[in-house]
Amino acid sequence: MDDASLAKTTKPLLKWSDAYSVGDPRLDWDHRGLMDVINSLTLDVQGAHLDQEGLRARILALIESQEDHDAREEAILASLNFPGFSEHRQNHVSLESRLKAFVAAPLERSEREDLLDFLKDWFIQHVLVQDMHYKTHILESRERG
DSSP states (O other), X not given: OOHHHHHHHOOOOOOOOGGGOOSOHHHHHHHXXXXXXXXXXXXXXXXXOOOHHHHHHHHHHHHHHHHHHHHHHHHXXXXXXXXXXXXXXXXXXXXXXXXXXXXXXXXXXXXXXXHHHHHHHHHHHIIIIITHHHHHHHHHHHHXX
């Protein structure tokens, strides 16, 4: 595939901006890291650098990073008595289930593209919509000291 063809099929990478900040540096750091993992996976899948086992290992590593982040985020939300905690936690459980489904069977090229689309859509939706619901609680907590 020449460079012109590759440019037409290359998916745009996620790019961090202040709009993604949830008001807690630990969670922002996690989100940046997850964004980096998604971008790296995107480049490797698009460049056909991963065989099935390599892809599976990368998804499992993403799941582990996501679980670590979710535990940290849930602990912070619980400490703030965030009223949407249960729903937010259920969103985390749903994501983990969906990611594990991608690990369960070999992924053909179109399914790999579906994985990338899912990850990007999830990241944007989760951080810019769902996580923004708790941002006010974090900022108010910081003001109270």
